[in-house]
Amino acid sequence: MKKFLYKTGLSTVLSALVLMAGTSSAVRAEDTIKVGILHSLSGTMAISETTLKDTMLMLIAEQNKKGGLLGKKLEPVVVDPASNWPLFAEKARELITKEKVASIFGCWTSVSRKSVLPVIEELNGILFYPVQYEGEESSKNVFYTGAAPNQQAIPAINYLMNDIKVERWVLAGTDYVYPRTTNKILEAYLKSKGVDAKDIMINYTPFGHSDWQSIVADIKKFGSAGKKTAVVSTINGDANIPFYKELGNQGISAEDIPVIAFSVGEEELSGMDTKPLVGHMAAWNYFMSEDTTKNAAFIKQWHAFTKDTKRVTNDPMEAHYIGFNMWIKAVEKAGTTDSDAVQKAMIGIKFPNLTGGMAQMLPNHHLSKPVLIGEIQEDGQFFTVWQTNTLVKGDAWSDYLAESKPIIADWTAPISCGNYNTTTKKCSGQNY
Template structure:
């Protein structure tokens, strides 16, 4: 007790003395903007991330703050309204003058914020798995790119399960569309005929799944093994899995791998009929490591509810925030350009074991995990890869295959390796 207080005090003193040098660079308190919807349709997912950020900030302050300053979290509510995201980002950067923003969930909200962040040279940490095909100088993507989630999951289907026909079911918006485009090309490259790929898009919150499920079942009529790749988002999953269960589709008959179904989503229904279906993420709450146990305990204590689950985007914020803290300490300032340079090559241990590394394309190297749904709403991790570096531009679409992103040496996020020119410095939005 006394000892730990002593170390904390000495650490604080150490930081203070180190901070003196850069006191003119970092004005106290250091402000961290949190741009997550607290109301509207996305509040369901994003509120958890806001709480995660508050917890991380609190932990960092207890550990002595940053550069001798307290960290202050500035929380705003963009209310799941995409134009409002841009407005609130501008407010954070110009009115509250935050040093960094952690936020966004949907791709469209990120696209809404991008022009503002780039115009004002802000810094955004984006924690959710997304469709790739983007690289911004001012954004660090701590969630999975398609090659860190979708491609390994399809590999698992092809290699481990021997799936011969694929049903790509998704909600009709940009993440499923782009991911499915990439996957279709990838499957064709792997010798799956175009006729053996069934694609369907449904609206947000879709509830009438009977026809689609029987369409999927009909695929198996030629004796092929059918697998479903689901990018179905949010609530609609409830109806989809209920229909699967009532049609008696067992994971052994038609396995479903989902990219948007995690612990949080599974708490919305009874999983006893879904045992054996799959999900691919970079993190599962059931990961058996000391770091994860500690993180879960801290989360339960912070939120005051032992039944709350943790999920992949929370881990992304955990890694992103800690990397940012380390980068700020390395740079000795919160200045965006200095911090960005210090971010490259930053390493931080994953909660699932191994080490995440920030690459020059602003994406992380992270392991890919595949989990089977258990009856208690958690996942059995049945496959864990080595760290996979995130790829901003997919190798499986001809237009993107020639592009690469390197903000450190090339200073360009959209560099055409064939013509050896930078297509554009700003990102595409």
């Protein structure tokens, strides 16, 4: 009953919004290139996704100042899928068929991406997905500008294992596809490195879990066995704050049992009391605290755009920044916004990262990225304690899972497949 009400209530509000967006855009439809922005502006995910919408608006405005694209102005089309997964698919369809956008920048959670996937493939659109994710996917129509597991999770484990000498592992996550797949990969990886099954503890909690007492008590017991223990956290969103608070209250400091998180960035930290978090870690491909001229300029631009000098930047924002600029380059290279031509032109495009180095779009539609590990400081920023010497190439299909080991993704001829089995020499199509 509640769900039904939720939907009807929201869709009335939304359709009104869409109507407004539609009428305003109809006026000058001909001489612009439309860019779809598919990020939740209401509901649970609004907390993370609203920022990305603003980032896109900033990037588009900036590009228009430089004279637009192919002599035309860019026009953002913002829709609100309201943290409602099926609505993501509907909105994506609407953006492509009704608004005729040239490309879509959007989604955050893996389930929203999975929901958009069939639509975008059917209508041959282009989606730029800016968030770190679990991998095991490569679609012809999606460009993954966030990190694959080998660009975030695996280097983080290596750091803990080699530099911190961790021997016991707690894999804690929220109960949905990203943590489950990531933990499956990590468990296989740890076992391949000789970690005993009884030194690995896996724990899942519901979305928005707020009572962490027993789980933290368990972690404490698990961590007191005389071996160095660390928590690898794929806990998502809101559940993190009570988790870290409980850790602090039960007297577990980052020096005793460090927590390394894959979903906690500057944006999430800005809503937290950071006192109990100091010293805990996160692995990303970008930190706001990285001291480069490009990054300083980006932060300045962001502050000017939002008119708020306290706003932070984060990793998915950089992903959109790189993705958007790559798309611009690809359209200029192809000379058209036609989907097939742009998809072809995208592969091999290079664009500098904000933190240094050159990101490159690989044939598997993933990026090459640097990996950074930072410790949380009291001001909510990260202090980089480790980083890779070179850029790491995103790997769509994990080499540590038996079933995906022989599979590669390569969207260039002659393979042209997102799911190609190198042993059987067969492309299994869209079978993921």
